[in-house]
Amino acid sequence: MSRFVRETAKVGDRLVTIETGRIAKQAHGAVLVSSGETIVLVTVCGSTEPRAGVDFLPLTVDYIEKTFAAGKIPGGFFKREGRLRDAEILVSRLIDRPCRPLFPDGYRNDVQIIATVLSFDQENPADVLAMIGASAALHLSPIPWNGPIGGVRVARLDGRWVTNPTYSELEQSDCDLVVAASRDAIVMVEGEADEMSEEDLIEALWFGKEAVQPLIDLIEAMRREVGEPKWDFVAPPKNPELEKSAIAIAGPSVQAACRIADKHARHEAFQKALSSAITQLTEGVDEKSRPSIEKEIKEIFEELKYKTMREQVLNEGRRVDGRDYRSVRPISIELGFLPRVHGSALFTRGETQAIVTTTLGTFGDEQRIEALTGETVKRFLLHYNFPPYSVGEVRPLRGPGRREIGHGYLAERSLARMIPDQEAFPYVIRIVSEITESNGSTSMATVCGGSLSLMDAGVPIKAPVAGVAMGLIKEGERWAVLTDIIGDEDHLGDMDFKVCGTKRGVTGIQMDIKISGLSKEIMFEALLQARAARLEILDKMIAAIPAPRPELSRWAPRITTLRVKPDQIRFVIGPGGKTIKGIIDQTGVQIDIQEDGTIHITSTDAFRAQKAMDIILNLTAEPEVGRTYRGIVKRLEPYGAFIEITPNTEGLCHISDVAWERVDRIEDVLKVGDEVEVMVTSIEGEGRIRLSRKAVLPKPESLTTENGRERAPVRSERKEIFKDRLSEGRR
Numbered sequence: 143m144s145r146f147v148r149e150t151a152k153v154g155d156r157l158v159t160i161e162t163g164r165i166a167k168q169a170h171g172a173v174l175v176s177s178g179e180t181i182v183l184v185t186v187c188g189s190t191e192p193r194a195g196v197d198f199l200p201l202t203v204d205y206i207e208k209t210f211a212a213g214k215i216p217g218g219f220f221k222r223e224g225r226l227r228d229a230e231i232l233v234s235r236l237i238d239r240p241c242r243p244l245f246p247d248g249y250r251n252d253v254q255i256i257a258t259v260l261s262f263d264q265e266n267p268a269d270v271l272a273m274i275g276a277s278a279a280l281h282l283s284p285i286p287w288n289g290p291i292g293g294v295r296v297a298r299l300d301g302r303w304v305t306n307p308t309y310s311e312l313e314q315s316d317c318d319l320v321v322a323a324s325r326d327a328i329v330m331v332e333g334e335a336d337e338m339s340e341e342d343l344i345e346a347l348w349f350g351k352e353a354v355q356p357l358i359d360l361i362e363a364m365r366r367e368v369g370e371p372k373w374d375f376v377a378p379p380k381n382p383e384l385e386k387s388a389i390a391i392a393g394p395s396v397q398a399a400c401r402i403a404d405k406h407a408r409h410e411a412f413q414k415a416l417s418s419a420i421t422q423l424t425e426g427v428d429e430k431s432r433p434s435i436e437k438e439i440k441e442i443f444e445e446l447k448y449k450t451m452r453e454q455v456l457n458e459g460r461r462v463d464g465r466d467y468r469s470v471r472p473i474s475i476e477l478g479f480l481p482r483v484h485g486s487a488l489f490t491r492g493e494t495q496a497i498v499t500t501t502l503g504t505f506g507d508e509q510r511i512e513a514l515t516g517e518t519v520k521r522f523l524l525h526y527n528f529p530p531y532s533v534g535e536v537r538p539l540r541g542p543g544r545r546e547i548g549h550g551y552l553a554e555r556s557l558a559r560m561i562p563d564q565e566a567f568p569y570v571i572r573i574v575s576e577i578t579e580s581n582g583s584t585s586m587a588t589v590c591g592g593s594l595s596l597m598d599a600g601v602p603i604k605a606p607v608a609g610v611a612m613g614l615i616k617e618g619e620r621w622a623v624l625t626d627i628i629g630d631e632d633h634l635g636d637m638d639f640k641v642c643g644t645k646r647g648v649t650g651i652q653m654d655i656k657i658s659g660l661s662k663e664i665m666f667e668a669l670l671q672a673r674a675a676r677l678e679i680l681d682k683m684i685a686a687i688p689a690p691r692p693e694l695s696r697w698a699p700r701i702t703t704l705r706v707k708p709d710q711i712r713f714v715i716g717p718g719g720k721t722i723k724g725i726i727d728q729t730g731v732q733i734d735i736q737e738d739g740t741i742h743i744t745s746t747d748a749f750r751a752q753k754a755m756d757i758i759l760n761l762t763a764e765p766e767v768g769r770t771y772r773g774i775v776k777r778l779e780p781y782g783a784f785i786e787i788t789p790n791t792e793g794l795c796h797i798s799d800v801a802w803e804r805v806d807r808i809e810d811v812l813k814v815g816d817e818v819e820v821m822v823t824s825i826e827g828e829g830r831i832r833l834s835r836k837a838v839l840p841k842p843e844s845l846t847t848e849n850g851r852e853r854a855p856v857r858s859e860r861k862e863i864f865k866d867r868l869s870e871g872r873r
Contacts, residue, residue, distance in 0.1 A: 147368050151356040153294060154305030158271070160278050160360060162368060170370070171283030175275040177306065179263035181211075184275030185256050188285040190373065192250035197441070199245050203255045205233040205272050211262040212514040228547050229513060233257075233269040235548045237276045240322035240330035243656045244288040248377030253285060262514045265308040270295050270320060278361045284370040288658075290361040291329055292354025293322045296346050303346060305353040309515065319651070321350030325358055328665065329655045334555040337605075337647035340669040348662060381438060384423065388442045392419040396443075396450050403463040405493050405581045405629070406534070416443050448634050455615045455622055462630055463492070470610070470626045470675050475686040477598045484698040485599025489591035492628065493581035498591030500599040502698045503570035504744045505734040522561050524573040526550030526588055532580040549585040550575070553609070556589050556642035556650025557596070560604045567602060568701050568742055582628035583611040589642050589650070594683060599698065600691040607649055608679040609642035612668045616657060623668045625675045641672040645680055699732075702743040702751045710762040711735055713790050721761070729754040763788045765822045765831050770838055775816045783812045785820055785833055793831030795820055800835050802842050 148161035159176045166172035169185040176182070193200050207230055208223065209216045216222055226234065237255060245253070257272035273293035281290040297307040297315035304311060312318055319333030328351050335343065395415035402408040420439050424432055454460055459467065471492030480486040485500035508519040526549045530537045542550075553575065561571065573595060575588035586609035593607045613627035614637035624631055632638050636657045642650035648669075653660075694700070706714065714735065715722050722733055731745040731754045741758060745751040765771070771787035778784075782796040800811050812818065820833040 145368050147364055149360050149364055151360040153353055153356055156266075156306045158274065158306075158357065158360075160274070160364065162278070162282060162364065169279075169283075170285060171279035171281075173275050173278045173282070174260075175271045175278070176261075177271055178266040179261055180259070180266040180268050180271060181261040182268050182271045182275050183258045183260055184272060184279045186276070186279040186283050186285065187254050188283070189252040193252055196250055197437075199242060199249055199253070200251070201238065201242055201245070201253045201255070203234045203238040203241070203257075203276070205230050205237060205257045205259075205269070207259045207262075207268070207514050209514070211259045212264065214514070217512050227513075228551070229511075231544050231547050232551055233272060235544060236269060236320065236332060237273050239332075239654050240273070240291055240293070241276055241280065241287075241289075243329070243654075244291070246286050246288070246375055246377065249286060249375060251285075255279070259514065264515060265310070266306070267295065267309065268514075270306060273320075273322060274357055277357075278364065281361050281365050282369045284373050286372050286375045289324070290358055290365075291322050291324050292357035292361070293320065294350050294353045294357075295320050296333075296350040296353070298346065303349045305350070317346065319346055319350065321347055321354070323351040323354045324658065325355070327351075327655075327658065327660050328653075329658075329660070331651055331653040332552075333652075334559065334650045335648050336559050337644055337649060339647050340666070340673055343648055343651070343669065344662065344666055347665070380442065384435070384438060385442050387423055388419050388439055389446055391422055392416065392443060392446060393450075396446050397454075400447075400451050400454050400462050401460075401464075408462065408630075412447065416440065419443065451630065451634050452615050452617065455624070456617060456620050459622075461624065463628060467622055468625045468671060468674065470678055471628075473679065473682050475594060475683065477594060477687055482697055484695045485595040485597070485601070487591045487594035487598055489587050489594060490579075491583065491587055491590075491626070493579055494583055494587050495577070495579035496584065496587040496591045497576045497578055498588060498595045499574050499576075500592075500595040500601065501572045501574070502599060502601075502694065503572065504699060504701065504732055505568075505570065505742060506732070507570040507572070521564060521570045522554070522558055523571070524550050524554035524557065524575070524588075524592060526553060526575045526577070526585065528577045528580070528584065532577045532584075549588065552585050552640065552650060552652050553588040553592055553642075556609060557592050557603075557607050559649055560593075560607055560644070561596075562602050562604065568703055569601075569699075571596070571601060580629070582630075582632055583609075583626060583640075585609070586611050586640060586642070590679060590683060594687060597687045597690040600694040602690050605644040605646065606680060606683050607642055607644055608676050608683060609640060609650070610672050610675040610679065612639040612641065612672050613637055614639070614660075614664065614668070616664075621664060623664065623671050625671055637668075639668050639672070641669065641676065643673075643676055645677060697746070699744045699746055700748060700751055702755055704741050704743075704755060704758065706739045706741060706758070706762040708737065708739045711737075711739060713761045714741065714758055725754055725757050729757070761789045763791075765791060765793065765825060767822050767825060770819060770821050772817060772819050773833075775812050775814050775818060777814060778808050778812065780808065783808055785818065787820065787822070787831075787833070791831070793820070793822065793833040795833040795835050799823070799833065799837070802836050802839060 146163035150157055150159045156177055160173050162173045165174055166185050169187050171186040173184055255276050259268045270293050277290045280287045294305045296319040297304045297312055298317050299315055317335035317338055322330040392415045399408050399411035402411055420436055423439055424435055427435055474490045476488040479488040483499045484502045487498050489496050508521050511518050526546050528546050573592045577584045589607055589609035596603050611627050613624035613631045613635040615622045616636050637655055639653045729750045731743050731750050734742040743751050743754050773785040773787040776784050776786050782794050784792050785795055786792045797805050797808050805811055818835055819838050820835050821837040823834045824832040
């Protein structure tokens with residue numbers, strides 16, 4: 143890996159550059175991947191010996207965003223990067239999922255992939271570059287791996303597909319899809335869309351598959367030039383005699399167990415069959431050899447389960463729980479399950495169950511996120527929890543793991559596009575899914591339950607969303623797409639394809655493939671089958687609650703929104719915050735003020751909220767000509783009185799407008815502090831307001847002629863009026 147090589151490929155309208163041989167030369171594989179001024183270093187290291195005592199591939203993937211990459215210093219007390227944030231964990235999973243299936247069966251050596259963002263230009267996302275780098279580093283390394291793959295992000299702008307869009311382009315797109323593909327097939331999909339049709343989705347995915355081909359060409363060319371010879375790996379050979387005996391003993395019991403519909407009864411039957419095989423096949427074996435023989439018997443048994451279950455599906459058209467390929471498990475829905483939460487649903491599908499709640503909050507409940515793109519806020523949150531009791535296990539609780547974060551994010555993005563805009567529904571929304579029973583598709587139960595709990599809470603979502611997980615059994619040219627898979631079908635099948643959407647189209651998608659790839663024919667059938675299942679589930683959801691409830695829960699806060707001019711915000715806040723504190727103390731409400739003049743008043747008491755709103759409206763009210771106000775005399779001048787008609791707004795009531803009769807001295811009629819009723823007669827330049835007390839007083843009969851017309855002032859009266867106006871003008 144010491145020789146320096148740099149190659150560039152054009153992916154759509156973007157250039158992607160991969161180099162190796164300059165950085166991290168002691169790693170088994172290391173590349174720098176760049177697009178624009180975003181640069182990611184990806185390294186891979188592997189052990190030459192298998193890890194003892196494991197029956198899985200010990201692959202770890204960590205994607206790390208260094209804040210210096212965007213010219214920032216980390217927030218917080220310690221001022222250095224800590225544990226991975228949720229966003230970094232999600233990208234780590236995005237890299238892991240397409241790479242893991244391409245390691246040889248039985249490979250038990252430790253492998254570690256680390257992707258580090260070194261430079262970030264605020265325009266080109268780093269996640270797809272990290273996936274490309276993982277593929278290149280693995281392919282160039284001596285670690286056995288069946289790659290390469292390529293990865294792209296697909297968006298749609300003005301009806302045309304775009305690869306690797308910038309952040310600004312993504313904001314205008316109706317989809318955000320990440321596609322990983324090999325030379326021949328798609329191997330992983332993750333993304334969201336704005337109710338996209340299945341036909342358009344297939345077009346987008348195959349557009350992405352074709353877009354990655356230049357990357358695969360580039361990685362293969364680099365391997366030919368500087369790639370390391372791969373380490374030899376041969377899966378540990380099985381003992382043919384032991385395998386034959388184990389199959390003979392356990393085979394009939396495994397076949398019988400595969401016909402038991404109940405999960406726990408089926409697993410108990412599997413365990414009895416395994417225990418019986420171990421007892422018979424280790425009889426007379428010395429204690430030193432027993433552990434290795436037991437381990438081999440367990441591996442043979444798992445292979446027997448794998449083949450038996452798959453053959454049953456392909457040969458008989460019968461799944462382990464007795465369903466055909468297209469059937470959805472029985473569904474039950476209970477709304478308002480928890481009386482004191484704002485919205486709740488108990489969603490059960492077969493042996494999978496979730497209690498999903500919706501909580502409404504205020505602007506102070508927004509989640510603030512520090513990222514390379516800058517500080518952002520989230521007003522829609524979804525958290526997924528998978529406690530051990532949901533599968534009858536005992537294990538310590540240590541906070542959410544990567545799987546829980548990933549499942550929650552899939553459900554969140556599947557629902558996000560149906561959440562009303564902040565202007566229409568000014569609440570922070572948090573959904574929590576507690577999985578209480580698990581037998582496959584818990585993330586999809588979260589989507590369904592989340593949609594139901596939102597409607598139960600009275601959130602005016604644009605449309606209900608349902609989700610279903612699709613599976614695949616493929617042997618040679620024979621294959622079957624399975625609807626609403628259970629845990630065993632996920633574990634022993636070839637695909638986990640989750641599709642979420644409304645009646646109009648797809649809103650969220652996630653696909654993982656365990657085989658070398660997926661053909662267009664199989665994927666299209668899976669999408670159409672998923673659509674039929676989704677519509678069936680949506681019908682049951684709509685039957686339970688046809689539309690969002692018209693009223694919020696009595697326990698939910700009420701948010702009243704009003705707008706004032708930005709330059710009036712200071713009237714509401716007051717000097718040192720005195721005014722707004724007074725309003726809060728007086729009414730007990732919560733007040734949030736935005737820079738654009740939007741004010742949100744939050745309270746569970748409608749009367750208190752209305753009182754606070756009246757105070758604010760009074761503080762910010764602008765005078766209107768012809769409107770009557772009750773004002774307070776603030777000061778007196780020889781020519782009239784200055785009267786405050788609203789807080790911070792004064793007008794002049796000229797001495798000639800104080801009363802119908804002649805007033806010689808203003809002090810004879812008004813005093814400072816008097817409360818008087820006046821009318822706004824005019825608003826002149828620079829906001830000068832003219833008031834009239836006379837206009838709201840009854841007109842004396844002495845000033846009215848017999849036919850109702852006002853008597854003209856006599857000469858002496860006209861002289862006094864002229865003198866008053868002249869005096870006012872000089873002042």
